[in-house]
Amino acid sequence: MSDSMTEVVTTNESGVVVEKSFEGDEFAVPAIKFVIRCERDERATLRLADDIPEEFPMDNVGFHPDYENDNWTAYKDHRVEFERELEPGEELVTVYGVRLADGDDPSTFLGTPSIEESRPARPTPVRPLRKRQTNPNRTHNPRRTRVARTSTAKSAARTETPSRTSSPKRTANSSAT
Template structure:
């Protein structure tokens, strides 16, 4: 994945520790937010760095890798904190990966982190040693600046326009001879004028003890590089080797992830199969719904037919009730009772006649 847009780095500093936060789209296998921590302290310090997670991003979507200090991160709701001890003059890089969807709006991740604490904090003496003066001296020695602030000679225009050569090149360092009959060349003046001026200021005791300490520290650092001609290159090689090792670790982690979850094509194929199965199930549901609809329609028609039959029966009952009522009107209540009495009398007479007949027939035998 590639993100050609460049984003500004964010730098914060406190108590001799500097933190640079940046977005890396291509340096790692996954997009990541990187933090470079640099300690300029002469003693080990413990730093606690706090960063804010965007509101629409769940902390579960952030990935921490063991090769980049995952064990030093602490997650707490919408805030994540990094706490680690840094060695003197140490550099350390830690990162957290973000999902690919997070790269749609990288700016929301590039908020300013907070250096919550540095333990132990700077005291006054250390503050002088890691202040801006140290940067000025280092910039002059490394060739990034023309002169040290406060040491320029306003009457010497040559010093103001000098460019320093690479301090790691031994041929570029020229001592200022105390006795010489030959006039110095322009290159000799350019390579040694600033150092000579600084040395003369020290001889004349025009430099405070604090500045002398700063110069000594800076020159000692350069001296260490001079003792090892490949110091800078070795450091770069070690950094590249470390980056390669980190990249391998990320690659291994990515391979493990792909082994467990498959590639994107595998996931798409699996999703397509599941979608096809869902569509088939949905078609089955639609058929069942259509069948149920047809059954409901038939039942509704049957109900309508039964309703018609019920209405017909009700009509017949009404007619029957009318006929019964007409019969009741034709046969009064008194007349019906008389007929019943007569019928009962006739039945009683018939019973008596049958008994007499039985007696006669029985006596003759």
């Protein structure tokens, strides 16, 4: 098996550049490597899809925990999908591993990935601060008033549980003395 293929497949959509290559020895198993760059001036949401060859078993596709594995999804229809928000100017590397058999041709994995979505990320909603309304006729809120309890001997005695292991067991056949 080749240590890596020199072919790099590049696609660009709305200011997001994706470079895809096959890496045979860089990882524990052969992997399809993606270098993703956001060349936008604003945050973007990316959804990238890649086709897996029909003859390749989907059980032999996996995602590396150190390379954004939580953002990948594998589908039974022989495709994988990567979705993530990107910061302006951000570059990241992500991979999916492929366990190849002796006869498998790694070049079949080098089709052009499709950027299914590249749009500005939704801004985080900010709620306006509400002015607290007060009622001049109400002096306190009983649900918010907390009274500190002091420990007394009486309350401490209530919390202790008597030991039942030393007391004799009574049964219906026991006679009273």
